[in-house]
Amino acid sequence: MKHAGVHGLVRRTHEERVLGALREHGVLSRGEIADLVGLSRTTISEITGTLLAHSAIVVVDTDAASREGSGRPAERLALDPASGQYMGIDFGHRRVQIAVADASHDVIAADSEAYGDPSTWDERLGAAFTLIERVTVGGGLHLGALQGIGIGVIGPYPTTPLVGPREGWGRAESARGIDAVFADRFGARVIVDNNTRFAALAEAISASGAAVQDLLYVRLSDGVGGGLVVGGRLVTGAAGLAGEFGHVTAVPGGRRCRCGKQGCVETVASVPAILAEIRARGVDVETLDDIGREAARSQPVVDEVLRAAGGAVGRALGAAAMAVNPASIVIGGEITRVAPAIVEHIAATLRYELSSVDEAMPSVKASERTDFAGAVGAIAALFRQSPILAAYPAGTPMIHQPPTSRSSTR
Numbered sequence: 065m066k067h068a069g070v071h072g073l074v075r076r077t078h079e080e081r082v083l084g085a086l087r088e089h090g091v092l093s094r095g096e097i098a099d100l101v102g103l104s105r106t107t108i109s110e111i112t113g114t115l116l117a118h119s120a121i122v123v124v125d126t127d128a129a130s131r132e133g134s135g136r137p138a139e140r141l142a143l144d145p146a147s148g149q150y151m152g153i154d155f156g157h158r159r160v161q162i163a164v165a166d167a168s169h170d171v172i173a174a175d176s177e178a179y180g181d182p183s184t185w186d187e188r189l190g191a192a193f194t195l196i197e198r199v200t201v202g203g204g205l206h207l208g209a210l211q212g213i214g215i216g217v218i219g220p221y222p223t224t225p226l227v228g229p230r231e232g233w234g235r236a237e238s239a240r241g242i243d244a245v246f247a248d249r250f251g252a253r254v255i256v257d258n259n260t261r262f263a264a265l266a267e268a269i270s271a272s273g274a275a276v277q278d279l280l281y282v283r284l285s286d287g288v289g290g291g292l293v294v295g296g297r298l299v300t301g302a303a304g305l306a307g308e309f310g311h312v313t314a315v316p317g318g319r320r321c322r323c324g325k326q327g328c329v330e331t332v333a334s335v336p337a338i339l340a341e342i343r344a345r346g347v348d349v350e351t352l353d354d355i356g357r358e359a360a361r362s363q364p365v366v367d368e369v370l371r372a373a374g375g376a377v378g379r380a381l382g383a384a385a386m387a388v389n390p391a392s393i394v395i396g397g398e399i400t401r402v403a404p405a406i407v408e409h410i411a412a413t414l415r416y417e418l419s420s421v422d423e424a425m426p427s428v429k430a431s432e433r434t435d436f437a438g439a440v441g442a443i444a445a446l447f448r449q450s451p452i453l454a455a456y457p458a459g460t461p462m463i464h465q466p467p468t469s470r471s472s473t474r
């Protein structure tokens with residue numbers, strides 16, 4: 065090692081700890097860094113001075129706006145934004161979305177690309193690479209310092225023999241190995257998990273400054289999925305299946321679900337299911353916006369279908385809420401934006417379901433983050449910025465490290 069002597073080594077270790085704190089938390093004042101790494105303010109001032117002089121970190125702003133009381137505003141520091149990029153990718157049923165954040169945790173690019181439903185993993189990967197090309201080469205964005213890629217996939221993850229080769233679910237099975245595909249192509253660390261669980265993570269972190277302790281998240285989209293935060297931890301479950309509210313039976317003997325069962329919540333409350341049911345009752349709707357238009361003028365059939373969908377979701381969540389006693393339930397998906405009544409129907413059903421224990425009634429609200437939630441959550445998992453991830457990945461979401469020798473693979 066070039067930096068001979070104990071003194072140099074200690075200094076390097078201190079620098080690494082300061083850089084590590086900024087990598088995890090984004091933007092921090094010197095005082096916050098001192099508290100986080102457990103070094104004196106004098107030492108932190110010296111170290112940040114050196115790091116600033118070498119352009120490893122930058123001054124972002126001061127805390128003047130949020131500061132209470134008198135005294136000089138404190139400068140807030142971050143890693144040089146260009147020193148690292150973090151990519152979140154969300155593979156849905158019909159589209160892939162990506163978001164890219166810089167080292168100061170700012171999302172600097174986000175975009176999406178459609179594919180068919182159903183589609184093979186080859187087609188999905190093709191769409192993802194086209195999209196990444198468009199955002200980077202087309203958008204003038206360099207991924208020269210890509211630090212990590214978080215990938216959200218449909219269905220349970222990690223995949224297990226439990227979900228076997230069944231039609232539909234089987235598509236998640238073939239997500240096996242995509243971590244290696246991305247690690248080889250981009251030479252970066254890769255984590256993979258269920259995309260809705262990542263969205264739940266984004267929700268739990270964004271809901272307040274502090275991590276949310278007990279929260280249920282459900283997303284009504286092309287499919288229906290969910291995630292649980294219990295005791296301040298994002299729950300994965302024994303087989304990666306925690307939060308699969310979409311496949312709770314809502315209508316015994318009802319429509320065949322993509323999972324093979326009949327009458328799952330997803331067959332009543334996914335966007336395609338809602339559209340199909342409204343059309344089957346003779347109202348001409350093609351898109352989400354059509355639902356929104358008809359819902360806005362209280363079209364009776366649309367009202368009824370939304371009420372039934374909200375009821376199915378509310379009953380499934382009611383059972384989960386009995387088990388977990390969450391403080392908060394967040395409903396995600398674009399449908400909550402075009403037809404907010406569905407959230408009211410869910411809340412009304414929950415109130416009934418929990419009426420025997422009415423102090424258990426959680427707050428119920430629509431997510432404010434309907435777009436790119438999965439991709440942004442995947443980035444949050446990469447930063448591991450929250451205590452919510454203290455027990456994460458704990459062996460479940462796969463981390464694939466590329467061989468260190470292949471630095472030329474970009």
Ligand SMILES: [Zn+2]
Pocket residue numbers: 310311312321322323324325328330
């Ligand atoms: Zn199902």
